[in-house]
Amino acid sequence: MQTTPVQVVDHMMENDLFSQWLGIQVLEVSEGYSKISMTVRPEMINGFGIVHGGIAFSLSDSAFAFACNNRNNLSVALDTAINFLKPVHVGDILTAEAKELHNGKTTGLYHISVYNQHQHLVALFKGTCFRTAKPLVKE
Numbered sequence: 120m121q122t123t124p125v126q127v128v129d130h131m132m133e134n135d136l137f138s139q140w141l142g143i144q145v146l147e148v149s150e151g152y153s154k155i156s157m158t159v160r161p162e163m164i165n166g167f168g169i170v171h172g173g174i175a176f177s178l179s180d181s182a183f184a185f186a187c188n189n190r191n192n193l194s195v196a197l198d199t200a201i202n203f204l205k206p207v208h209v210g211d212i213l214t215a216e217a218k219e220l221h222n223g224k225t226t227g228l229y230h231i232s233v234y235n236q237h238q239h240l241v242a243l244f245k246g247t248c249f250r251t252a253k254p255l256v257k258e
Contacts, residue, residue, distance in 0.1 A: 122191045122254075142158055151227075153186040153215075156212060159209050159212075178215045179231040179244035187250075194250045195248060201243065202242060203242050205240070212236040214234050216234075217231045227250065231246065
């Protein structure tokens with residue numbers, strides 16, 4: 120029996136204590152795609168009174184990981200970049216949507232858009248992964 124994308128992401132979330140700490144909820148998963156969300160908490164604020172950029176980066180990174188691993192091919196980040204477009208505040212509900220641009224044998228390329236609850240684009244993330252050809256979940 121082949122492992123489904125949802126089963127792979129469920130397995131990842133069970134073991135991903137950081138995504139759990141962020142309060143990430145998985146909204147949707149399909150091959151090469153993920154959509155997740157979280158609510159920003161007070162302890163995520165930086166010294167300028169806005170949300171630390173690492174929060175949007177981490178949310179994006181989790182969406183990236185769920186999208187590039189959900190075919191059950193253990194994949195790790197090779198390169199990532201993020202653009203911060205608007206400030207994020209306590210109480211904002213962020214949604215990250217990861218879309219696959221390239222699915223190669225050894226690499227994958229993903230574009231992740233992060234929106235707040237008002238559908239304002241707050242960050243854009245691009246990630247390239249390396250595929251190890253090892254299963255993440257034993258079938």
